[in-house]
Amino acid sequence: MIRSMWMAVTAAALLAGSQLAGAAVSADEAGKLKTTFTPLGAERAANKDGSIPVWDGKGVGTVAGAKLGDIPTDLFAAEKPSLQITAANMAQHLDKLSEGTQALLKKYPDTFRVEVYPTHRTAAAPQAVYDAVFRNASQCRIKDDGGLEGCFGGTPFPIPKDGREALMNHLMRLMPESTEHGFNNVVVNADGSRTIASRADYFNQYPHMAKDGSAEKWSGEYFLGRLQQTAPPFKAGEALALRDSTDAKSPRTVWQYLVGQRRVRRAPTVCCDTPDFVASGANYFDEVEGLSPPIDRHEWKLVGKAEMYVPYNNNRFYGASLDDAFSGHHLNSGKLRWELHRVWIVEGNVAAGKRHAVPKRRYYLDEDTWLILMSDGFDANGKLWRTAQGIAFALPSLPSVIRKTDAVYNLQANSLSVVQLLNGEYFRVVAPKPDAYFTGDAIAADAAR
Structure with a gap:
């Protein structure tokens, strides 16, 4: 399967992967964002047989019907699957299935299937974002110390030259400036039973999307988070404040409030391959939202682009109850x-002098949004060990396609960790909070009250 997938790689992608990292693209290359490419760097054209349509930039517009907060759950409600892939017929579709998806079809042949619907390129953005991305293309660069400069307001590297640039596009993806939502972290055990590991309220802020900001004023922080757990009872009241930055020397700063200790402490291990205690350790922290910083433990290669079946426009999924979300x-x-959809494929192998529990990784990034939609993780023997799906949905108020929920499968342990499951909760675009809200002092003050 892997060999056939690589045959689908575009010549343009191979050329991009062979160029030197660090420098912005030329004015001529950037100009393609107004002709050949979409403003965020995808191919405007349809694929050869039209099964991937032309990008028209219209997004989804207003969607009537039921909603989960700001997520319309009746999007494309009348559509039916045009193809159903099971273990019985997957051999006919291997070139469009990731290794992880194939593994799930084989592991759960009686219940797991891939229901393929007509493709809709629902990703769009305001003109101000398009203008910012166009500037980023010729100004944004990776500095010698590993940080970024000259970037703001959207995708930093719409025409990426290496794997790290592509992954930075995911980390600095298009989002509303601020959102809030509730979520459950759910673990499916080896016997098929389910456990709610935690329930929390989460406020997210994306400073690189601030309407009154600029590359000159931007601090380099692209994500601020404030999380408070409400369940289970013994963890109720625990809180985290997170700040993610392009600063290579300090990519993530986290404070944690522990109820039992009644104090706030720095939490430098909320990263990388540390088991995610918010999900009872069933996944790693850097598997949350597809990928979390820092990303320096692997050497990244931009392998190329392929047409693949990926989870997409999953608004209807979020309309299901928590119980109905599982089978x-x-x-x-x-x-x-x-x-x-066409996806960029990025592979990573553990860098010299570094260590990681998952020594080899493969990511599949949507060309229209730069979202990581799927990933595969391999153990030290090169055997597929983990596979994950990002359950992306269209958000008309942005307008674009975004992601929150991740389903992280441990194929060897026969378990599943579903992170930030929105079903039965809420998701809203809201006004920004003051910068001080995302600090250890703030969560300490709130805990004291």
């Missing part, structure tokens, strides 16, 4: 929507 050991195949 046995996996998410409910009858609720998930898959579409054919």
Whole structure:
């Protein structure tokens, strides 16, 4: 399968992967963002047989019907799957299935399936974002110390030259300036039973999307988070404040409030391959939202681009109850929507002098949004060990496609960790909070009250 996938890699992608990192693209290359490419760097054209349509930039517009907060859950409600892939017929579709998706089809042949719907390129953005990305293309660069400069307001590297640039596009993806949502972290155990590991309220802020900001004024911080757990009872009241930055020397700063100790402490291990205690350790911290910083433990290669079936436009999934979101050991195949999209493929192997529990990784990034939609992780023997899906949904108020929930499968342990499951909760675009809200002092003050 892997060999056939690589045959689908575009010549343009191979050329991009062979160029030197660090420098912005030329004015001529940047000009393609107004002709050949979309403003965020995808191919405007349809694929050869039209199964991936032309990008028209219209987004989804207003969607009537039920909503989960600001997520319309009746998007494309009348559509039916055009193809159903199971273990029985997967051999006909291997070139469009990731290794992890194939593994799930084989592991759960009676219940797991890929229901493929017509492809909709629902990703769009305001003109101000397009203008910012156009500037980023010729100004944004990776500095010698590993940080970024000259970037603001959207995708930093719409025409990436290496794997790290592509992954930075995911980390600095298009988002509303501020959102808030509730979530459950759910663990599916080896026997198929489910446990709610935690329930929390989460406020997210994206300073690189601030309407009154600029590259000159931007501090380099692109994500601020404030999380408070409400369940289970013994963890209720625990809180985290997170700040993620392009500063290579300090990519993530985290404070944690522990109820039992009644104090706030720095939490430098909330990163990388530390087991995620918010999810009872069932996944690693850097598997949350596809990938979390720092990303320096692997050497990254931009392998190329391929047409693949990926979870996409999954608004309807979020309309299901928490129980209906699951079926046995996996998410409910009858609720998930898959579409054919072009994706960038980035591979990482542990860098010299570094260590990571998952020594080899492969990411699949949507060309229209730079979202990581799927990932595969391999153990030290090169055997597929983990596979994850980002359950992306269209958000008309942005307008674009974004992601929150991740389904992280441990194929060897026969378990599943679903991180930030929105079903039955809320998701809202809201006004920004003051910078001081995302600090250790702030969570300490709130805890004292």
